[in-house]
Amino acid sequence: MLPLAISLGDPSGIGPETVARAWERRDTERLQPFFAVGDARSIEAVWQGPIACISGPDEALAAFADALPIIQVEDAGDIAPGEPNVAGARCALDALELAVGLARSGATAAIVTGPVAKARLYEIGFTHPGQTEFVAERCGVSRANVAMMLAGPTLRTVPITMHMPLREAIDLLSVDLILARARTVERGLIRDFGIERPRLAVAGLNPHAGEGGALGREEIEIVAPAIERLREEGMEVIGPLSPDTMFHERGRAAYDVALCLYHDQALIPLKTLHFDSGVNVTLGLPIVRAAPDHGTAFDIAGKGIADPGAMIAAIRMAGECAEHRARAS
Numbered sequence: 061m062l063p064l065a066i067s068l069g070d071p072s073g074i075g076p077e078t079v080a081r082a083w084e085r086r087d088t089e090r091l092q093p094f095f096a097v098g099d100a101r102s103i104e105a106v107w108q109g110p111i112a113c114i115s116g117p118d119e120a121l122a123a124f125a126d127a128l129p130i131i132q133v134e135d136a137g138d139i140a141p142g143e144p145n146v147a148g149a150r151c152a153l154d155a156l157e158l159a160v161g162l163a164r165s166g167a168t169a170a171i172v173t174g175p176v177a178k179a180r181l182y183e184i185g186f187t188h189p190g191q192t193e194f195v196a197e198r199c200g201v202s203r204a205n206v207a208m209m210l211a212g213p214t215l216r217t218v219p220i221t222m223h224m225p226l227r228e229a230i231d232l233l234s235v236d237l238i239l240a241r242a243r244t245v246e247r248g249l250i251r252d253f254g255i256e257r258p259r260l261a262v263a264g265l266n267p268h269a270g271e272g273g274a275l276g277r278e279e280i281e282i283v284a285p286a287i288e289r290l291r292e293e294g295m296e297v298i299g300p301l302s303p304d305t306m307f308h309e310r311g312r313a314a315y316d317v318a319l320c321l322y323h324d325q326a327l328i329p330l331k332t333l334h335f336d337s338g339v340n341v342t343l344g345l346p347i348v349r350a351a352p353d354h355g356t357a358f359d360i361a362g363k364g365i366a367d368p369g370a371m372i373a374a375i376r377m378a379g380e381c382a383e384h385r386a387r388a389s
Contacts, residue, residue, distance in 0.1 A: 061093070062169040063120040063129075064378055065162050067155040068098030069174025071105075071136040072144045073356030074366035079174065080107040081368035082375055083128040089372050092169070092379035095120035095129035097162075098155040099136040102148075103128070106141055106362050117167045133158060141362025149180035156191060160198045163347040169386075170348035170378040171195075172371070175356045189223035191351065192342050199345050204237070206344035207244040209317065210326060210353055211377065212334025215307065216317040217326035218245050218343075229322040230265070233278065238262070238286035238319070245317055246295055248343025251388060252381040261306060261315035262287055262299030263325060269302045283321075307333075327353075336369040339377045348385065350378040 069075030079096050080103050082089070096103070100111055110127035114120055120129040133154045137147030152174075159171045173191050188194040196206045209218045220241050221229035242260055249258040262283060263269075266276035273280055283300040290297045298315065305311060306318060307329040320326035330338050330353065338353030352370035360366055 061121070062167070062382075063117055063124070064092055064094035064170050064172060064375060064382075065117065065159040065168040066094050066096050066172040066375070067159040067174055068096055068102060068152070069155075070144055070152045070177045070180070070356050071099050071102030071139050071148045072141055072361060073175050073177065073358055074361050075174025075356070075371075076102040077106040077361070077364075077366050078352065078368040078371035079103070080109055080128060081366070082372045084109065085368070085372060086124070089376065091372065091375050093121050093124040094172070094375055095124070095131060097131045097159045098133055098174075099139065099151050100130050100132055102136060102139050103130070105139050106364070117162060131158065142358045142360075144177045144180050144356070144358060146180060146183050149177060149184050149186075152176045153181060153184065153186065156194065157198070160195055160347070163349075164199065169382040170350065172374045172378050173349065173351040174371075175352065175354060177356050177358075192222070192340070195342060195347075195349050196345065199347060201345055204240050205244055206342055207241050207248065209245065209248065209341045209343050210330040210338055211341055212330055212338045214309075215312055215330055215333055217330050218317055218319050219323045219326035220319055220321050222323055224323075226322055226324075230278075233265070233282055233321060235282055235286045235289065238283065239289055242286070242290050242295065242297070242319060243293075244344040245319065248341075249316060252341070252343065252348065252384055254384045254387075255316055257296060258317065259315045260290070260295060260297045260317055260319055261301055262297060262319045263303045263306060263321055264300035265321045267302075267304070269300045336367045337373045338370055339374045341377060341381065348378055348381045350374045350381070
């Protein structure tokens with residue numbers, strides 16, 4: 061069994077605390093062994109539990125039962141929970157880079173990425189919209205061929221367009237973009253989740269899915285033609301669905317994943333239903349990557365109140381996806 065690697069994210073955020081709390085609950089939650097990547101001092105600042113500094117993933121399994129294993133990366137400078145700085149951003153990026161490298165080399169089963177402060181990352185030259193795009197580039201995969209899926213116990217959503225202003229997202233929508241995302245999602249659900257024939261639902265862009273063109277023509281000119289193409293390829297796809305009626309309990313029973321046309325259309329229902337258990341999974345990568353679907357939460361960092369539920373869910377989902385891949389290979 062290979063362990064999972066968890067990059068701690070910004071050392072001043074809640075990543076270190078939630079990883080430590082996840083380790084505390086490793087037995088009750090039946091979590092696959094994992095190790096952290098980052099600055100051990102960021103954990104010591106918020107947690108009094110045992111830590112084992114290791115030099116590589118091969119040492120993690122032996123240490124995991126008695127202490128939280130961690131591979132130390134660059135010193136993050138002064139660490140104060142809730143007070144991010146440039147040195148911390150550099151540490152977070154180095155930890156992410158190392159975790160991705162370990163996964164690509166086959167030394168870990170999967171990676172889980174802790175939350176980062178993108179504003180601080182931009183100050184050190186980070187040019188990607190988010191960690192999803194960074195990991196894709198490091199894996200040699202085009203952004204167009206990956207999909208960010210948000211998953212909770214009763215809902216999975218995928219934003220067709222991701223981190224960009226809404227006006228730009230609407231302008232970017234095209235038949236080809238929907239086709240590319242849908243194909244990635246179908247392959248990902250088969251490969252990583254073991255769903256033999258995924259059922260996809262595609263949301264409309266406008267109120268009431270355009271009301272037959274009275275409230276917008278994007279559904280007629282872009283969404284519906286893409287759905288027809290996907291059906292011709294043999295996929296099981298429904299839509300375009302009215303966004304205000306597709307996320308209730310009966311609506312969710314009709315599909316395995318909802319393809320949404322812009323960021324908030326996907327994240328608002330997911331976070332409303334599963335705020336403390338939502339997981340961000342990147343589909344289309346040669347490695348398994350998951351992340352808790354929350355940010356750094358600097359306002360509560362270091363106060364001992366951060367809920368580790370989403371981190372635990374991400375660790376569990378990363379392990380399950382890795383097992384699905386192993387069985388299929």
